[in-house]
Amino acid sequence: MRNICLILIVGLSSMVCAKDSYSVNELVSMVIKNHPNIKMQTHMIRGADAQIESAKWNYFPTLSFSANQGVNQNKAWDGTAVVSQPLWTGGKLDATYDMAVANRYNSESGLGESGYMLVDVLLNALKSYLKSQGDLEALSEGQKQLNILKDMLARRIEAGVSSRSDMELLRARLYQMQTDINYAKASMQASLSQIELLTNHNFKGKLEVKGRTSFDFASLDNMIKAMIKTHPTLKKYDALIDYAEAEKSQAEAVFMPNVSLKVQRGAGSNDYYYNDSTRETRVYVAVDASFGAGLSAVSGIEQAEAKIMQLRQEKLSTQQDLINKIMFAYNDYISSSSRVNSQSGSISSSQKVFESYTRLFLAGKRQWLDLVNTSRELTQNQMAFAETKSTLLVSTYQLLLLSGKSDMMKMLPETGTKEPIRTASSEDADKVFIPSMNILPAKGHQKTKEDKGTAGPSDTVANNVKGTARTADYQMLKAAIRSEAKEEEARIAKAKAEAMKRRKAEEARIAKAEAEKQRKAEEARIAKAKAEAMQRRKAEEARIAKAEAEKQRKAEEARIAKAEAEKRRKAEEARIAKAEAEKQRKAEEARIAKAEAEAMQRRKAEEARIAKAEAEKQRKAEEARIAKAKAEAMQRRKAEEARIAKAEAEAMQRRKAEEARIAKAEAEKQRKAEEARIAKAEAEKRRKAEQGRMAKTEQKNAGSTPAHPKYYVQFDLQLDETMKKKFEKQNLKISTTEDGQQFVGSYERAAEALAAARKIRNIIYDEAYIVRK
Secondary structure, eight states, X not given: OHHHHHHHHHHHHHHHHHTTEXXXXXXXXXXXXXXXXXXXXXXXXXXXXXXXXXXXXXXXXXXXXXXXXXXXXXXXXXEEEEEEEEEEOTTHXXXXXXXXXXXXXXXXXXXXHHHHHHHHHXXXXXXXXXXXXXXXXXXXXXXXXXXXXXXXXXXXXXXXXXXXXXXXXXXXXXXXXXXXXXXXXXXHHHHHHHHHHHHTOOOTTOOEEOOOOXXXXXXXXXXXXXXXXXXXXXXXXXXXXXXXXXXXXXXXGGGSOEEEEEEEEEEEBXXXXXXXXXXXXXXXXXXXXXXXXXXXXXXXXXXXXXXXXXXXXXXXXXXXXXXXXXXXXXXXXXXXXXXXXXXXXXXXXXXXXXXXXHHHHHTTSSOHHHHHHHHHXXXXXXXXXXXXXXXXXXXXXXXXXXXXXXXXXXXXXXXXXXXXXXXXXXXXXXXXXXOOXXXXXXXXXXXXXXXXXXXXXXXXXXXXXXXXXXXXXXXXXXXXXXXXXXXXXXXXXHHHHHHXXXXXXXXXXXXXXXXXXXXXXXXXXXXXXXXXXXXXXXXXXXXXXXXXXXXXXXXHHHHHHHHHHHHHHHHHHHHHHHHHHHHHHHHHHHHHHHHHHHHHXXXXXXXXXXHHHHHXXXXXHHHHHHHHHHHHHHHHXXXXXXXXXXXXXXXXXXXXXXXXXHHHHHHHHHHHHHHHHHHHHHHHHHHHHHHHHHHHHHHHHHTXXXXXXXXXXXXXXXXXXXXXXXXXXXXXXXXXXXXXOEEEEEESSHHHHHXXXXXXXXXXXXXXXXXXX
């Protein structure tokens, strides 16, 4: 009943998967139809067609108009209409047309090149997906086999036949296999995501590749010749060379004059200053020539010739790379097609060895480690077979693509070519085949007549793998029954032998022991011979596989090294360009910052100079005013002394009275000075009393009794790096409040805060004020 359910589940799964199966050609068609790079190239072709039409119109007449207004009293105007038809340009128009045609051919070849690149990326992603899918199937089947062995080993451990260390070994293998399964799932999902991105289609987590057919490739030389004639990258270089040759023709045509037929019609006045109205139609042939500045035309020809040689060498280099690529694909195809049958046979042999080792382990003639190793060997062979099939598929389509036998070019959008375009000669392509994973090998690798009627290797592997679990379970049960029957027969024989006479029993025992000894010796010899043969076969297979892997590894290393070198070169160029741009940007920023800082310093220095000059001017004016006042006082004093001297002579009494008056005034002055001193002392006393009162109030509010109030110096100007360094040299520590206010402090005495404020003003050339807190 269990087997019937499994068969139904497998059948239903096959029916569901059949809805998600696609051929490689269908996937390629989806990429060509949906990828934006193809649409971009299509629009480029449309632009090239428009360029060709524009180049054609250069052969037609050109119509131009001009109008002018005079400066006379009547504001007379003058107009001219000219029709110009080029007769001979020395090849300039032809070169322009050839450049447009070559550009159109280049765009068309770019469309084919984009298709080739997208299909190549699709094939690589499909190879990775199919390999991961095959690995996942093989690992899942191997995990089922190990789980069956785990159940069998658990029963043997309960019966005391096997040790628990065997179970630990099996669990380690199961953990390792689960890790490989997770890696295969992640790799398959990544490859499927890449395929979905290329095709712009959601495969809902499952993709099956369908199709099975046979094919036969031509020789490698013929494929290389076909690739050289059909590959769009080489055609693109041909178009670029044609474009460069047209540029050379255009550069050579500079030395030739332009001859054109012109028809000119005037209207209004032909003079800006007189009203002499004339209307006439003139027909004439115009010849004009312009050879450029100096010998620039000769340099242009040399540049065009160098560009042609450069493109030809680039084409040869690209051609060698493509030949190398098709040789690698051909080697992969030959190698994988030759390994398909051998690996299929290896899977069948590994399956039989696993079944045999299962029976021998139950009979006690094989170790548990040998049985687990055979299961792992079977899984590894199935994984290698899946990788070979994916490599065969991808290499087949790569050869079809590179040799020009693919349907990809037919899937590209119609370009609507209107002009004859130079193309490389090509042979008639054979009928396009649609290869799949089940592919017949090329000539020299065909199946024999005896194999034609049998099932393919993939069918044999599928049947063997699906029947592994059922066969192993059935064989174990059969071996257990056979073992129990043998034990029962031995017990009955032993009971009958004991009933016989001692002599016959002893002779029978001796004869049986001798026969058993000879049998065991013969079995050991046969087993040793089989093991040696197996070791020799494995060693030979390992040597062949190692040589093949070494060959592939070297080829892959060469390809990877070349790609890595190209990648490093491009990365280095990008890094250098980025570093240069970053360096220039930083230098420009530093220059701007330095210029702004210098401008700021100059502005502040100018402001300080103006302020200093203004202060100096005010100081000098004040000194002049004081000096003038002193001189005037001196003059008044001298005049007064002369007047007093004269008055003394005339009136002695009056002098004495004056002296008395002066003494009285002096006393009054002293009295007033004493009163001012007393008032100042009283004010100072009141100020100190007020400060004491405020200090007590602050102590009361703060809950503490500080010895002195703190003084801080605040300023509003934002500091730059130069100012901050000056603050550090003056031992001024900058702090910032929560609202962003900058200050320096604290100081116990106001004199210290005042000195700090002077230092700060000398540094920032701005206002700094003292606050008490």
